[in-house]
Amino acid sequence: MTARRRQGQLRERFHQAAWQEPLVIHTGQPGRRGMLLPDAGPEIRAAAGDVLSPVPNSLRRAEPPGLPELSQPEVVRHYTRLSQMVLANNVSTSLGLGTTTMKYNPVVNELLSRSPKLTELHPDQDESTMQGILELLYRFSAILAEVSGMERFTFQPAGGSQGILANALMMRAYHASRGEAEQRDEVITTIFSHPANAAAPATIGYKVITLYPGPDGIPELDALRAAAGPRTAGLMMTNPEDTGIFNPRVAEYVEVVHAAGGLCAYDQANANSILGVTRARDAGFDMCQFNLHKTFGVPHGCMGGAVGATGVQPALVPFLPSPTVEFDGTRYYLDADRPLSVGAVRSGLGNIGSTLKAYAWVCAMGAEGLRDAAHMAVLNNNYLLQKVLAIPGASLSFAATNPTRRLEQARYSWEQMAAETGIHTTSVHDRMIDYGVQGYFSSHHPWLVPEPFTLEPTESTSQEELDEFAAVLGRVVDEAHQNPGIFASAPHNSTAGAPVRQGFKPAMTWQAFEAIRDTAGT
Amino acid sequence: MTSMVGLIVNPIAGMGGSVGLKGTDGDEVVRRARELGAIPRAGARAAAALEELAGAGLDVRLVTCAGDMGENAALTAHMVPEIVFRPATPGDTSSDDTRQAARAMLDAGVDLLVFAGGDGTARDIVEAVGEAVPVVAVPAGVKIHSAVYAVNPRAAGDLLVAVLRSGSARTREAEVMDVDEDAVRDGRLATRLYGYLRVPDDARLVQAGKVRSRSEDATADLLAAAVADSMEPGTTYILGPGTTIRRIARRLGFEGTLLGVDVVRDGALVAADVGERQLLEHVGQARSARIVVTPIGGQGYLFGRGNQQISARVIRATGFDGVIVVATADKLAALAGRPLLVDTDDEDLNRMLSGYIPVVTGRGRRAMYPVAYPRDER
């Protein structure tokens, strides 16, 4: 304890790597190469002859593609430099990225996931040759079944949004099996649920009804009663919502929807607070999805690969995406012969590398560890909450009307600070980076909370990091009062200068950028 | 790329406040304010906003009016403006000067118009230039009911800088509101909608979210398309005021009445800008009828403000279920959790309409939103 970093000490001279690294396509010299291809050998070449001659002219490449020509060390240095210009979770705490659950991603899990025993599997291998991974998937389904109270899980969806899509597809398939698919064309969700809860059902043709929060930040039960009826296919909601507020009457919501004949899907994107505490089944839900890349320690990979593990109650098992992993007592196998299944949402077995990491995380934590992680995440959040609210001009959303504890995250507002200083939440976000912490997440749209920011420390953040983060926020607010000019082009100690967007059009490739520039120049 | 910014200061705006007057609209009031020793403050507030711009190091041409109507404020902020309008009687400017100045700025080709004033000033600007040019409004008046104003001068300057720096052409419509003189005569305090100005969509507020957001304009167009496409043949539709509703009219192929009520059937305009009596006739003759309304931003009034033509009798004749409420999710969010309001002169109807109402927010999308009626106001 004596060696503890002084409370709230800031990294005053922090500077991120700023390599001024050119685009890879502008580097190298003609003739260089980074790889030698394995030689086919004289017999093959002789037997094959001119393989391009049978190719129709229109399909033959006339010009070589304009790829860079680089030696191997140049490639390695380039990408290593790029990697150094990423303020990743392994580099600095990302606790500000609320709703994203940026917990520690154990290094050993990376190592395990790189085993050729996993990476060199082909999805169409005979089941007898991949018993190991099938057993792992089967076991992990049982583990998540216990964690959620559901019966079975699929790991095919390659992200939370796809998990939600799978839930919506199963709702439709379930109602179709009862001849009610046409009649039940509405899905109900809440505004503080992840936007995919509205977007995914809409994608497959559902009409979507959104419930807005009442004064306490919780969607009103009466609004749900007004919305639910014979056209209701189901309810898709997150709990706790992205505000960190837990809806204690969630079971009544489920009852209302069940009474109307609908199904209920629990988006467990924020499950990091409730592992081992309360479960989807305890609240009566028919299905749920976990984001393994959030709650179960799987890294985000700059936005994927991810897994939206999706689980259902027994009655809905026939509708799960195909194939499912089955066990007949002696061997594990894939079952694709499931006539009621919603079909495939992704090829292969999903992102099994990520699934394996999640499984390993659970094994490393153990049953009590899951609950301890949840408890610690909630404690960390409440500790940070107190520090943040001590900063002048910061407030907690719905604080006056809903005094209940926020669980694993909290949505705050800079409304007062912004009114006093003219500095907005987005400017605070940019300036924080100058002190070596990743900027925070504001809020999904629309912004019901003005000048929002959402923090989620997870269980992986140390007390020192929580103190440091709060101190950074405090410093930045001081600056908003004393030195607002500093925000104009912040961050100053990051990788590059401020973007100039005046008169600029988006360009997703260098070719497009040049074309736009040339047009503008003439 | 040089941006041209226009500046108009209503020098007398806000003078009444310090001496207990409710605004400075009308020559009498201004004289009275001066007699009471009121101090002009609009110039200083405009200068405060301009200081943000002056310090930002952007490539900007500032054009303004002579003297107190802008020039002095610009000089205070250490900016050298070009003069494009000179009031006939400096020191005694009127709302006519504001309107003329605004037109002069438009002719000069400004990219953005900054003005300092209150609700009356905003009414002059909307009358002169409408939605032809985006505006940044510096609050300096006594009455600020209009949604066009920034929260304070510094925020206005800040917004100005952010917009010019980002090069964003995104704007949204904001209401110009003012006290409803008719209501005041009836002994009620109510505001009325006078039109819409285009204000920049604050680029800084559009942080790279996890899920990309669309501009309010684009969202409102999609909403209008969804409503227009869902109209049933043979049904008479009463379209209320507001830009959201006007987008529906445009989608159907005609220019709706922004501040009035139109009647539509089978995708065609049947009657424009009609009053209560005609509405009752149209509804009476209709096989079936619907009312399409949008809440007035910020306050959330569905009925009883700005659309009194759609009276309790019209609503009753149409049928309680015939009311279609439309609003973008952003507009609902701007209500900050406050319910939608109905304030017709029919208490029973107010009661019937309160509770929860589906608000159409997009194609196949609705919000279930609370509706209340303001009992306490009476």
Next chain:
Amino acid sequence: MGDPATGTVYPYIPNSVPAIRAGMLAEVGAASSEELYDVIPASIRLDHPLQLPGPPLSEYDLRRHVEGLLASNRPTSEVLSFLGGGCWPHFVPAVCDEIASRGEFVTAYHDGERSMLGSYQAQFEFQSMMGELTGMQMVSTTTYDWGTAAASSLIMAIQITGRHEVVVPASISPVRLREIRTICGPTATIRVVGHDANTGALDQAALRAAVTAETAAVYVEVPSFLGFLEPGAPVIGEIAKAAGALFVVGVDPSSLGVLAAPRTYGADIVCGDLQPLGIHMTAGGGNAGFIATPHEDRYIATCPTLLVSIVPTVHEGEYVFEWANFESISYGLRADSHDFAGTAQTIWAIVAGAYLALMGPQGMRELGETIMQRGAYARARLAALPGLRVAFGGAAHFKEFVVCFDQTPLSVAEINAGLREHGIYGGKDLTADFPELGKAALYCVTEIHRRQDVDRLVAALGEVLR
């Protein structure tokens, strides 16, 4: 249930030390962390401790456990495998593994165009290089896989044209077709057009009949799922365009060092999978889709993935990269419902970019050539086996080809079982999905297959079929 009483200190939980925990609880004014949960009513509390395997595992025990499970896998690296069909065995350069395992890339999310400059730049570089390969100027970020990219491309066409029918070839990957059906759902009516049994050429008469004023898109794959190269691609594109439909082409990018950029034969939208570009198969976990189009508002506005754009900075010649601002594009056709893009497969875009930088134009050409040479050799050797027939003999092929076993008494499943005993994974069984081909299997040959490997397959097949 009181506080977790174990007092366990977890390596992944810094504040699990009892003294720290106690201090923090005191600061938040709670006697126990249980108290922090008082908002959750007892009626929905879990009423028992989770019934999960064992106490926390040490890292050593964890490795023993997981590696023990994986040990019973027999991956393709331990045998000789000819499985392809959407997930392909290629050589993965060590540099790609190095880049893919950088903790900075692995553990980052996406927030902040400057604090995350490196990952955004890698993403943009990838897009620019894919633009070169496909001949397009607009390239998306990743989708989950080729199937989702294809489905998204077709939905784009539906939105752009305002029509609802799409035409796909009978040779399309069955899994991809299932994904398209699932994802497009009721928004698309799918018509299937067949092909010539010898050349694989799409039946143009049937295509002309299928393409109507309701057609939003004609989709083909080059190479096809069955391995042959569509000889009539430019004509198919013209037929589509003449009817006002878009021409959508699915590609395997490992072919694009030797095969034409699809834009040159008329593609309006290109989609495909990145997995061949330096990404391990991982039973499909290595798949990642992409979409490429001309740089036009109608495509940019309807592309359902996040888009990353280059932006100049205040310093001459310096750039940052950020999510493109779609709001500046006035394009009204965008449906409300296809915009829930989120986490996809970004890490693989970074790796694929590194792969392309490593290979360069020379490497990509040699890759394409050697795949075709080895494939030609394998086809010739297999065709010479009695009882075997290589289908679509009149077509040029890339990477894959169909072997028919109709003359043999065994089923493909039986043949593959026999091959497994020789340490060989035979081609993907097509019998159920392509009944018109009879007893058929899809064989995949890439740069990793040597002459001796093919010879071993031929010998083993000879024995199995004897």
